[in-house]
Amino acid sequence: MYIWFNFLSSNFHPLLATETEGGSPSLILAGVLLSLVVIYFASKLGGEICVRINLPPVLGELVGGVVIGISAFGLLVFPESGSTASNSLIMSLLQLTSSLTPEAASSVFASQSEVISLLSELGVIILLFEIGLESDLKELIRVGPTAAVVAVVGVVAPFAAGTAGLVYLFHLPLVPAIFAGAALTATSIGITAKVLAELGQLSSKEGQIIIGAAVLDDVLGIIILAVVASLAKTGEIQISNVIYLIISAGVFLVGAILIGRLLTPYLVGLVNNMKTRGQLLITSLIFCFTLSYIANVIQLEAILGAFAAGLVLAETEKRQELEQQVIPVADIFVPIFFVSVGAKTDLSVLNPAIPSNREGLIIATFLIVVAILGKVITGFTVFGQPHINKLAIGVGMIPRGEVGLVFAGVGSASGALSEATDAAIIMMVIITTFVAPPMLRFVFKETVSSSDLPKNLKTEETVKQD
């Protein structure tokens, strides 16, 4: 509120205006609105193009971000990557269309970037809440041992091979090597489910195992992220610290789920007795944000709390209704996250024409090979099921997504990752997501005869109902 109220006060009370860190709040609002228009436009343009060439929309949002970001048009740039207001095309547009002076531009730029950043943080919180809501604890337990083996091998193999390879072959220090290795672990459940649905393989035995393993993967990936991020925070690896973090992540997740399950009957009863609009959504968000806050202040990640909240609420009778209401909220928040990630990616460090970049390219090639092989072998851990397409299971685990990008971002900002390694991780995410759909189509050819679903064009809504 106060910004909006203050857009006038800056004209009347010069003192008040400087107290709010300079920059007319009306112009900050204008900057945020323009940024959101650009972000949404890039996300939809990228997403729609990708859908039409049979690639997941999320990849398009990422590439859309790259196009409007620091690597190309410079519409959406952030101060923390060294950009100033004069690098921001949005600030130039504001100066052109409004009363923004070059002097005020830097403080408006800082405030606008801060707001967009926090919106994108809320975006990743809502995303993990939605992923939690789409997951199913009971289902996970039922798919059971096979999926668990696939998931664990699919986490351990690329993590171990990636970390060891970076340390021994590329002589990276341990912390960045662990970061890059960890970024190789988590299969993107969203992308995988989408691709399987497009191939009509979501309800096949292979599809079920892949989905189960991808969900477990996601949980493991989040725990690893919390551990690795906290490691970066303390700047060193202490075994006692690792154990503390694994235990606190485990205790938090298990505790939140157990206590949450005790509380949900009362929450559902409360919601059923409420008579105002948005009773279910707001009550759920209070629960989600509270867990996110707790996870944040106990040195874990806010997203871990959001995921736990989603898992717990998925167990209630309100799941479907809540999922319906979270969809539009996720639709407006989540693209801000993906586009921002793309916008922050400086692809110029991968330009092979510059000799100093070759290190990054070599690392990227290594990571991509490990990322693909580390998941492909997981299919061959499936025993006692003679007619199963083992190759398809492994290939289905290839696409990386959200969590891998989060690793890259956290690692880059922590200073643990060099620009080259950071860009290599993002290249790995982009490439694995690109190659998985055609590879999956190829390896599923032998079993695709009895497919009960059309090959293309299933919408994400259909995926959810499956």
Next chain:
Amino acid sequence: MYIWFNFLSSNFHPLLATETEGGSPSLILAGVLLSLVVIYFASKLGGEICVRINLPPVLGELVGGVVIGISAFGLLVFPESGSTASNSLIMSLLQLTSSLTPEAASSVFASQSEVISLLSELGVIILLFEIGLESDLKELIRVGPTAAVVAVVGVVAPFAAGTAGLVYLFHLPLVPAIFAGAALTATSIGITAKVLAELGQLSSKEGQIIIGAAVLDDVLGIIILAVVASLAKTGEIQISNVIYLIISAGVFLVGAILIGRLLTPYLVGLVNNMKTRGQLLITSLIFCFTLSYIANVIQLEAILGAFAAGLVLAETEKRQELEQQVIPVADIFVPIFFVSVGAKTDLSVLNPAIPSNREGLIIATFLIVVAILGKVITGFTVFGQPHINKLAIGVGMIPRGEVGLVFAGVGSASGALSEATDAAIIMMVIITTFVAPPMLRFVFKETVSSSDLPKNLKTEETVKQD
């Protein structure tokens, strides 16, 4: 994104941390999450209590805001009202639960307040978008002359009587008198529709006229707001300026609607061809935020653009689908606006025990009387309809809401309104909203026999379908 990435960088790069205006971004996120939990809790508690005593929920959100705000518990306070981090209970909670130091508290407080303020600005933009979407240009034209007369009289009478009374009886300068007079004009369409539905009178002849007039009122109120706010910006009343603003507001609104209607067939066609999630909502928000941005930079209000966007999209075949998707988005953004307004209201200036406050109380009493009488007389402008309940029409126009509060906020921040006048306006909004439901029930007694709807407990969803 960068805040989240940076929450680590502050430990590694002290320079980077100060560049982002101090304060660990992880703590800013924690502050925002805690603020949102408190805001949502207050809005739901207040809303649910009000529903149970047959008052509109929006009033509860407002009162909930007052309770957590500067007037009572001091959980949600804003720097612009003179509060510092040490006045904020949320900052104290953060210091208690996290690693926040008293030194860093002031910058975290400033950043967190800035983000919450911008979220509440987005809240009022989404609210006006939704109101526009629920309005119906064709219906408005059909209800026609009767509603128009009621609307115009209901705007002119309280505005003229209020402004003149404040100038001649209370010797206020012209600008604050115009501000306070303008705040008396706009009937709350949300509150009115809700109350009518609860009484089963939404589809009665009186109900139709009230709704039609309330919609027109809303449009007039927004134009008046734009004019008055821009007046406050230039600090003086220039007739040429007033004319320019009326014309630019009119041209913008009419132009946005006409050009918008030309564009919507292409927009709808585009949306129908899109295959990614959230295609309708995101495309509509791009349209809404673009118009809001234009309205903002041409010195009008962003909310005027949002309202125009809603009106235009209400004309398309996508209206119902879009309304469904906007509901959850409005549910999470709009309470931030109402609770913030309440939290900023310093009711202590109305404490009658302090002699210097009596001026504000007398002004409040005068405004309340003008607010009620100025709308009640509108019913008696209805001619040629012998069996109509004229008193009911006038009483139905009494509740003020969103727009009145916006006037109070803009006026207060511009320095045009004294604290006493500002508090008096907010008292007027609260009291008119409080007295309308019981008064409406009373005056509708004679016509209520053939009511086709249950008296209470209609949800807002039902209201919308009517």
